[in-house]
Amino acid sequence: MSSETAPTSGVMPHILVVDDDRETRELLARFLERHRFRVTAVRDSREARRVWPLGHFHLIILDLMLPGESGLEFARWLRGFSDVPIVMLTAMGEQTDRIVGLELGADDYVPKPFNPRELLARMRAVLRRVGEPAEARAEASPRTLRFSGWTLDLARRRLLNPDAVEVPLTGGEYDLLVALVERANRVLTRDMLLDLLRGRQAGPFDRAIDVAVSRLRRKLDDNGRQSQLIKTVRGGGYVLAADVERA
Amino acid sequence: MVLLIGLGLVQIAGLTIHALDRMDVQRMAQTRDAAVRVISMYRSVVLAPRERQAAVVAEFDLRDGATVWLSDLPIAEPLPVMDPAAQRQFRGAMLLVPVPVEQRPREFVLRGGADAEHIAVALRLPEGSKWLNATLEMPPPRPWHSQNFFSAFMMMTVTAAVLTLWAVRRLIAPVATLAAAAEALGRNVNAPPLPETGPLEIATAARAFNTMAGRIRRFVLDRTFMLTAIGHDLRTPITRLKLRAEFLEDDELRAKMLADLDEVEAMVASILSFGRDVAADEPVTPVDLPELARTVLDETADAQPDFAERLSYSGPDHLTVRVHSLAMKRALSNLVQNALAYGGNACVRLVPPEAGQLILVIEDDGPGIPAIELERVFQPFHRVENSRNRETGGSGLGLPIARNILRAHGGDVKLINREGGGMRATVILPV
Numbered sequence: 001m002s003s004e005t006a007p008t009s010g011v012m013p014h015i016l017v018v019d020d021d022r023e024t025r026e027l028l029a030r031f032l033e034r035h036r037f038r039v040t041a042v043r044d045s046r047e048a049r050r051v052w053p054l055g056h057f058h059l060i061i062l063d064l065m066l067p068g069e070s071g072l073e074f075a076r077w078l079r080g081f082s083d084v085p086i087v088m089l090t091a092m093g094e095q096t097d098r099i100v101g102l103e104l105g106a107d108d109y110v111p112k113p114f115n116p117r118e119l120l121a122r123m124r125a126v127l128r129r130v131g132e133p134a135e136a137r138a139e140a141s142p143r144t145l146r147f148s149g150w151t152l153d154l155a156r157r158r159l160l161n162p163d164a165v166e167v168p169l170t171g172g173e174y175d176l177l178v179a180l181v182e183r184a185n186r187v188l189t190r191d192m193l194l195d196l197l198r199g200r201q202a203g204p205f206d207r208a209i210d211v212a213v214s215r216l217r218r219k220l221d222d223n224g225r226q227s228q229l230i231k232t233v234r235g236g237g238y239v240l241a242a243d244v245e246r247a
Numbered sequence: 248m249v250l251l252i253g254l255g256l257v258q259i260a261g262l263t264i265h266a267l268d269r270m271d272v273q274r275m276a277q278t279r280d281a282a283v284r285v286i287s288m289y290r291s292v293v294l295a296p297r298e299r300q301a302a303v304v305a306e307f308d309l310r311d312g313a314t315v316w317l318s319d320l321p322i323a324e325p326l327p328v329m330d331p332a333a334q335r336q337f338r339g340a341m342l343l344v345p346v347p348v349e350q351r352p353r354e355f356v357l358r359g360g361a362d363a364e365h366i367a368v369a370l371r372l373p374e375g376s377k378w379l380n381a382t383l384e385m386p387p388p389r390p391w392h393s394q395n396f397f398s399a400f401m402m403m404t405v406t407a408a409v410l411t412l413w414a415v416r417r418l419i420a421p422v423a424t425l426a427a428a429a430e431a432l433g434r435n436v437n438a439p440p441l442p443e444t445g446p447l448e449i450a451t452a453a454r455a456f457n458t459m460a461g462r463i464r465r466f467v468l469d470r471t472f473m474l475t476a477i478g479h480d481l482r483t484p485i486t487r488l489k490l491r492a493e494f495l496e497d498d499e500l501r502a503k504m505l506a507d508l509d510e511v512e513a514m515v516a517s518i519l520s521f522g523r524d525v526a527a528d529e530p531v532t533p534v535d536l537p538e539l540a541r542t543v544l545d546e547t548a549d550a551q552p553d554f555a556e557r558l559s560y561s562g563p564d565h566l567t568v569r570v571h572s573l574a575m576k577r578a579l580s581n582l583v584q585n586a587l588a589y590g591g592n593a594c595v596r597l598v599p600p601e602a603g604q605l606i607l608v609i610e611d612d613g614p615g616i617p618a619i620e621l622e623r624v625f626q627p628f629h630r631v632e633n634s635r636n637r638e639t640g641g642s643g644l645g646l647p648i649a650r651n652i653l654r655a656h657g658g659d660v661k662l663i664n665r666e667g668g669g670m671r672a673t674v675i676l677p678v
Binding site: 021023024027028030031034065091112113114115116117158161163164165166167168169170171172173208215219 | 478479481482483485486487489490491493494505508509512532533534535538539542545546549567572576
């Protein structure tokens with residue numbers, strides 16, 4: 001229904017916001033435009049289907065609770081022909097929604113009510129991932145990642161040790177580990193890692209990354225004298241040295 | 248128990264009646280026996296020629312310590328005169344002995360009897376003034392003297408006891424089932440219903456119980472539904488407010504507003520999780536408990552870096568338990584938050600499992616709380632008097648949620664004031 005368009009610019013990503021609350025929609029559009037996005041906002045999946053062919057969208061922010069056709073059904077329809085990144089807005093703590101959403105190929109989810117800045121950070125991270133080489137994207141949305149006997153269950157956000165026992169991780173540690181595993185054997189720069197942890201930590205980010213990495217090493221039993229799994233790259237960042245199996 | 252005592256009393260009474268009856272019968276038999284012997288001796292003496300009488304008396308084949316003699320006087324000493332009732336009985340017994348009328352004694356004296364162990368009888372012979380005296384042993388009656396008696400009695404007692412026990416068990420069993428069902432309902436509102444079978448009263452009780460359980464279940468469901476609805480309805484305004492806050496030019500005001508909104512959100516989230524059924528939400532999976540505890544502490548430290556130095560864990564490095572992972576994390580997190588809010592620090596200590604359960608303690612060095620509050624703080628929305636907790640933003644649900652979750656795991660959590668200050672939350676978890 002309402003659609004707002006920022007001044008056209010080739011470098012500004014175009015975002016489609018699907019949310020049934022008019023106020024939220026308009027506020028979110030204004031907020032994102034402030035942060036240099038172009039925004040089209042619609043109230044339900046019927047309108048979303050209508051506007052989809054009209055613009056070239058870089059990312060969709062999709063509320064799962066929509067009147068009429070649900071966000072999940074819309075995502076399923078969309079995945080039929082497009083791999084545009086989807087960030088889902090889920091109800092607080094509704095695990096099933098999130099799991100189904102991720103299985104359907106959502107790139108990330110943010111529980112509602114969300115922190116606008118956290119949403120922004122997630123969007124940027126997702127967009128950056130899209131900008132990476134095609135093969136990383138093509139293999140996107142696996143359900144599990146296996147490395148050195150360890151398993152990352154992406155749907156449930158769990159890390160399982162070789163005996164299939166869950167080793168709990170904090171939210172930041174999990175995001176960090178997923179980033180490292182998804183780009184195994186490639187160096188992750190500090191900037192990328194900072195994006196991941198932004199909005200989660202209250203303390204200084206630089207230190208937070210080092211702390212999170214050292215905790216991860218402990219949890220992965222990788223804290224010997226010379227860490228074998230997560231290696232520190234001098235001056236650059238970190239790299240996960242392992243072969244990753246996607247399923 | 249009461250029934251068994253009653254049964255015992257009835258047995259004793261029965262036994263007494265039996266014994267008295269048996270004594271009477273024995274006495275009667277002895278009396279009749281004695282009467283027959285006396286009459287037959289008298290008859291023998293009477294029928295004998297006078298000069299042969301002394302010889303006949305001497306020839307009697309006496310047993311059982313009986314004595315017989317002829318004398319001029321009836322026996323007197325040392326036995327007392329027989330009491331009238333016993334005399335009547337003995338006379339009656341003598342009359343029953345079938346002998347011709349002329350051979351019956353006309354006059355006799357009876358002594359002894361009753362409790363004495365023998366009786367004496369003196370009978371006047373028809374012609375002359377001679378008396379035939381006889382003493383007869385009367386052994387005391389032996390009411391228990393029967394080979395079959397003891398075994399029969401024991402058999403009866405045992406049978407009665409077994410039957411009573413069986414009947415009582417049968418009557419009590421449904422009551423025990425009912426108690427177990429009520430207990431199960433207390434722990435899990437979705438416990439299976441009672442079978443509505445058995446005797447009429449029991450079936451009625453079971454039906455009433457099931458109806459009650461159904462009402463409670465509906466009530467809990469309604470509550471859960473209401474809480475979830477509230478949570479969902481609050482999402483939209485909170486989201487809007489957070490977005491609006493982003494447009495505030497005043498950085499400090501914005502930060503404070505966002506912090507307030509986070510607090511509101513946390514409260515709504517805790518209400519939601521209080522209303523939610525732990526077991527229905529996620530499956531039971533193996534989890535490394537020490538790492539879970541450390542993760543909780545790490546997340547707390549990340550959120551409140553000022554407290555990072557006052558959080559510690561001690562215990563084994565790895566220990567696998569089967570729990571609802573997210574729920575257990577929330578329970579531990581709430582306990583750590585509580586320690587931090589009241590005591591300013593939190594030491595988590597894990598005691599390795601022993602006898603099928605493990606113990607996890609969360610201690611702080613705060614002032615503790617009055618003993619009377621130790622249980623009350625587990626009631627939803629309860630606040631300790633003079634609580635400073637308000638400023639730390641507790642929802643009043645942290646501890647109740649923690650206890651709900653732990654009880655859903657078959658464990659529990661209790662608070663105590665430590666000797667020497669501080670609080671200790673003790674978590675017990677079956678493994």
